[in-house]
Amino acid sequence: MKYFSLEKGLILTLIFSMMSVLSVAQTMGNIKGKIIEQSTKQPMIGVTVQLDNTQKGAITDSDGTFLIENVPVGSYALTISFIGFQTKKVTDVIVSGNKTYYSEFELLDEVGELGEVTVQAFKGENNPVTPVSSFSYSREEIFRNAGSQGDIMRALAVLPGVVSAGAQFSAIAARGQGTQDNVYMVDDMPMFNLSHLEAEGIASGFNDPNGGRFSIFAPRVVDNVQFQNGGFDATFGRKSSSYLGLGIKEGNKESSSFSAQAELLGVTLIYDGPLSNKTSLFTSARYQNFAGVANLTGISNMGTITLSDFLVKTTTEINGKNKLSFIAMYNPESPSRSIDDIDPGTNVNDDNSAGLTLWDHRGSNALIGLNLRTLTSTSSFWKNVLYFRVSTVDNTFGYYTPSLAPDGEILDPEFGYHEDELRTIQNNQQEFGYRSIYTKNYENLTLTAGLDAIAINLDYERNLARVDTLYTFRSTDVRPDPSQYYQILDPARYNASFENTAFNGSAYVSLSWNVTNRLTLNPGLRYDYTGFAEQHTISPRLSGSLTLGDRQSINFATGIYYQDVAYSNIAAQSFGDVIKNERTIQNILGYKMQFSGDLKFVAEAWHKQFDDLIVQPNRIEGYLTNDGTGHAYGADFSLIKRLSKKYYGQVSYSYMQSVRDDNDGLGEYDFTFNIPHVFSVLGSYKPNDKWVLSAKFRYSTGRPIDDYIVHENVFNDLSMLRYSQELTSRNGRLLDDFVSFDIRADYNIRMKRSDLTVFLDITDIQNTFNVNFEQFIPLSGQVSRSGLGMFPTFGVKIEL
Template sequence: MHRFASLLTLLLLFSFFYAEPAIGQERHYELSGTISSQSGEPMAGAYVLINPGNKTISTDERGRFSVSLPPGEYTLESQYLGMERVEQQVNLFRDTSVRLQMKSKATNLRQVEIVAKSSMDVQSTQMGSTYMDVKLLTKMPALLGEVDVIRSVSSLPGVVSAGEGTAGFYVRGGSADQNLVLLDDVPVFNSAHLFGFFSVYNPDVLKSYTLHRSGISARYGSRISSILDVQLRDGNEERPQYQAGISPISAKFSVDGPVSPKLTILAAGRAAYPTYLLRMFNSDNIRNSSGHFYDLNLKANYKLNENNTVSFSSYHSNDGFKFPFDTTYQWSNTLGNIKWTHVYGNSLSSTVTVAKSTYTNQIEGIATGDEFNMSSGIDFTQIKADLGYFGLERHAIDFGGGASYYTIEPGKLEPYGTSSLNPRELQIDKGTEYHAYLNDEVTLNPRWTVSLGLRHTYFVKRGPTDVYVFAEGRPRSETSITDTTHYGEGSKVHTYQGLEPRASVRFLLNDTRSLKASYSRTRQYLQLVTNTAAITPVDVWKLANTHIQPQIADQVAVGYFYVKPDNAYEFSWEVYYKWLQNQVDYKDGAVLLLNPALEAELLIGKGMAYGSEWLLKKNTGRTTGWLSLTYSRSMRQIDGETPEETINSGNWYPSNYDKPLNLNVFLNRQLHPKWTVSGNFNYTTGRPITASDSWYRYHGHIFANYVGRNQARMPDYHRLDASLNYEFEKRKRVAYTASFSVYNLYGRKNAYSTFFRHYYGRPPGAYKLAIIGVPIPSINLNARF
């Protein structure tokens, strides 16, 4: 790391003293600006066409752009899907900043008239990021009639799905809980509906999403693998619009539009009712099961004046599922935020946000003799301020800070009826995380741009809690506890802090090609304690404490980026390496549920991940789509003080998230102005498992013998999905669209998990469990009016 830091320092010094451009000797000036809607919402991914020169650049997630040009008179034309074009004349004879506002189109867009945008910006320093407009998302094949953000994310380079029927995903060798999943800047702690067959994101109300995998701005923190930033759209400002959709197991409705000249609103609801379909199965276990979910979105924007906008965004969901005869599950997400955006002028703007997110989970045992209610959850509150300053020549500065408050209920068990279980309640887990950051993007000359960022975090673990003291030289367990220290309500138990430097460099080969490099350090004070590979309703979040140190990741990445001048094709190639500290694994036979001495079951070690990612994307023509290919490895090393606290004799072994080869192909073909067809193919190396390599007899019973953790693999995963979309003639201001899709077209029985079972007369054998082993057709109908 020190060698890389030294090389980066030399590169930055060289960049600062680099002679004024090799692209001609004429003096250049900086043209920068922001693009927003009339309500003040930043237009991320908007295109700016600059003439003369026919130069195209796009805005970042805050609606900003910056480009270096020779002096002269220019025409700026801003374009964004669903918005009217905006033109502005600029006399560029000094560094100039502009502010453009876009207006919503009054007419509905035909769904087949999709203009795919580039998912990357060759001109910016940003790398390892993919932007997707929701209009393209609607063309992807659907499961059970619903397109899904999480499923589409898994088709991007460096990302693999956590498994069939789950909403989790792995990014560059990290676990599912190492991804910060946001909805309008508010964390979502469980993004799954119906155990992952749907996600919390209603596609009818989304604007776009951006996945950040490397080169992450200092503005973001709290997770060490990735940031999934999903944004809701604002209500349109022209007239009320309505949208409704129905499929065999779900229905939805949304409305958006102006309430007054200053106030717009967006509201939506969804519900799923799969129980009647479950009744059609022959299996008693399936036929006697039931499930449901509903979710609600509400967003309002109020424009106080030209410089002040207040917005409110909220989300609520409820899920329920019942397994026959023994267990019912119910979980809920409730989150929201209030934002105040103030523009001080062309040079300074600020956004103050107050956010709240709660997740609760309840499990009820209904089997006779084992009746119980068990609950857990997490409560998150945050206040922060983010500012942007553009008043300095060749600089774009972001800075801000905030505080986050965590309250975790790890578990409460309440028996009832004829149950012989004992009641149990674990201590509340509380903590506070403070952060401050500064990021400066410096345009040194037309070829070189450098982004330098620094984030500082300070975490306090607070009481009430009991801290156990374990005997030295012995494996940690409840029997090795020698003392207990009690901390009262609100007291400071333990603190952690550290700097998180971020840096990225872009070297522009020409207007369409660039080389980029980045380094980032990230810290994570919250993690999921689970014995599964994906996020499930029964998992428990855990804060860093005296025995669990925060996770730390250092990542370096380099890449080559190319976009054709007409945006028809784009290509990127990135190579990365990650160093991981304080990675958690578990003892053999670890008891994680309702364990007051959970630290005794955890093993702490280090990790590494590296890989190479390729993306080829076609954006124009009747056939569009992309091909992404990733080769990566994710390894762990647990070398404890005792043999019981060591895995695989202290040698490196594949992590649970190690899937070396990942191939995704997505194609969308416009057959006719009214017909489009699309397909998505995914191939992934099987997940590592701990397999039995022998068996033995003990007191007349046969047992499987496991040697070496994660030394075998499940079968490789592959699946093909397809969909056919049709747009009806518009009648009486109502536009109808229909789609027919088939998930798992050729009926692949992909293994979700593997287990070993002994049948009399033969040694234990391996058996795989497939969640979805047949093609699943679905149809849905949508109306917009």
């Protein structure tokens, strides 16, 4: 027994000795990267790269690459500088033992006469091509955005002029328009929905204006974000409100890493590393189930909500002139609510009771694409993008009529009537697209010209199983008898079937002209052909910037923007009904003060005129027209401190008015996202390498919602007692103001072979119930409010 103990002791001593040696070997890492010029994509020679607060640094070689060796394990910031270019600050460069941090960075030309200010180049900002409404987020800033749970769409909701339905919704609406009006690009490929759980058909058969609930991107998948709140150039079109460009992280060419995150919401796995000496791989997989959050916050009867996100991206340096990226995404979701999810004792009038609706949803989005960038000369490059996008929706909606106590409490869900398949919607889309964009840089002029070609196939079917009774209706809806306080929906007026293919084509040219050292003009022209609308459109645009001394500039933009009809609306029309594209005329005038390289103040006033807006004459039918008009105007103010040291933050206020007129004789009304006052404050502080603390406060005026009156016993039969809701004024009243205070804390433990992070992220820590919409209950005549209070998540992340 003594021999065994001695042997075990010797073995343990040997193991600990080997670990000690390995620990010493693992305390150092390297930083490597490549610097290229933003306007030409050419590698830059002689660029200085300094590791802040150390004596270490490097100079780029003839390939634009640099290497800083033997850096102690930890978190660092890089300062990248070159004469004639904006200084770039890169924060939270994480060095792990025996690994090499690798990334590519772009440098922008100096901005006009801002010579006395060392302007730090954050992606997309301080770029003469995007002089107005331009904001960006780095990967680290997205991660630090309190209350967002790493969701990029929730992080964007604090930008000036941007709003969302809030609470459980994440889709954004910009400057008086809707959640479906934004240009979304992922690695230069167009996407039309970046959120899960957009409830098509949950109300009366049409898309929910609130948008989706959760982003399709797992935390730390998006490497950089570029957002323009209007005024974007002719390169982008087919949507009219804002531009959001997302860059997916490229794999590390030098070292591999694996991370796993387990939290209340689910599990995320990420691999990042080289595949070969020319190809890198970045891949992620996420599964989310909201049962844990529902149980913790006391939300009952919401059903089952699960979703997944899978992503693969490879990047290959074919040679010195050609770089090829491949991306594949698959995002399935399967929420459902059946009679088995309804608990006895639930009061149908309570908040978040989910009403009397049952549903079963099966949906997914998928994208496969190639992006080839070719350096055609020392002053030009050519980008070719090929992609295939698929979207499927298979929704079934039912209804149940439980036995209720006088106060609205469900006695027994099984004791009553329920119907699982009253309405069904199938919406399948396939899109094959090609984009070719050429950029040429001259001495005082940059030319961008391109072509887009898209083939779209739509397969849509909407069915009502039987004649249905609707207990919510507008005062203006046609009824056979004015004393009939309900509507009868016949399948002949609801059902629709559509299968067709169409072609969309676009051509565009855009210039960025440095007229003088102080004045830059960006004229552009875009042509679009829309196959389903059989419509040709021309969109002239102009933006510019005038510097006023060393720190200030005046910026402006104006132009025409056309928006394609949503595919689901096209498919829901009767044969021969053609809907035109909506038109928006935008005007923006702004002022910017650059206090320092990472601190700026921006004020912008804007106006929009809407024509040919799509309206729905009868809210229960799919028939649509282009009879709508409207206008919106407002002003945004923001003070933004970018992440360059240990902290970053933002204070913003927005004022907006958005009014529509369906030209149906009822006059103007406030648009759904007419939110006059929006205020937000966010901040993040990193006192040391262990802690990151973040907080965010948001306030906004309540959204408009229809006013109504309630009719009792509409069948004049107490044995079949039903109430109905007559909508008397379109958006005639307001929901309660939105208020949320969010916090996040991350504690990081750096080990020799791995990093361990424990985190807590809480949305609405004060637990204010923020209402998103209301549901009328025909059995009780009451309204159940749907919304969300506190929404927490916590977990642990380990990186190897």
